[in-house]
Amino acid sequence: MTIKPLCCLLLIGMLAGCASAPQTPPQRQALYGLGERAAQTIVDEPGWSAENIVLLLARPxxxxxxxxxxxxxRETLTRALLAQGGGPQVLNWVPSMADAxxxxxxxxxxxxxxxxxxALTLSDRELRPYRLELALYRPGSATPRWRWNIDGALDVDAL
Structure with missing residues (x-):
């Protein structure tokens, strides 16, 4: 009879531990927002219907x-682009594709x-200011058709 209550307590403790465990690694959290912001900008700003577009994503x-x-x-940005409603198709690009x-x-x-x-040192964390430059090119062209910059800061503890 005493084993059942003990098992129930252990099960409740394990479930509570699982529920309180972080669901994503810290780096995912640090870059997730940046990827989302970049993806939203790429879908909205160039003035195109992104659902008909295939983005060839060069190595950052x-x-x-x-x-x-x-x-x-690169993975975070790819996932964010694919998650956009009415967004583009996304393929990883390698230089050998430039010949096609x-x-x-x-x-x-x-x-x-x-x-x-x-880096900016605060009392409880360190922030690293960044600029994310986005540029769209026609494959084979050296001149971008569209550019955009996103400025912010990454929390070092989350990296």
């Missing part, structure tokens, strides 16, 4: 002082995440 160029993993940021003839609905998205000054 990231300032190493920000301590952001390049492939993780591309349809009119394909655009190359290049991103650069740059440190914008020294």
């Amino acid at each position: 160029d990231i300032d190493m002082s920000l301590e952001v993993d390049t492939e993780y940021f 003839t591309t349809p009119d609905n394909q655009w190359l998205l290049k991103t650069r995440l740059l440190a914008e000054g020294p």
Whole structure:
């Protein structure tokens, strides 16, 4: 008879522990908002119907002082773009794809995440100012057809 209440208490404790555990790694939280903001900008700002667009996503160029993993940021941006209602199709682009003839609905998205000054030390955290540069190109063209910058700061503890 005493085993049943003990089992119930253990089960409740385990469930409470699972419910309070973080659902996403800290880096996902730090970059999730940036990816969402960039994706929304890419869908809204160029003045196109994004649902008919195929974005070729180039490998991001990231300032190493920000301590952001390049492939993780690319994945976060890809997921955010795919989650946009009426958003574009997204493919990872590699330089060998530049030789192929591309349809009119394909655009190359290049991103650069740059440190914008020294880290800001607050009483409880450190922030790293950044600038995310977004540029859309026709594949094979050296001149962007659209550019946009997003400025902000990443919380170092969340990286």
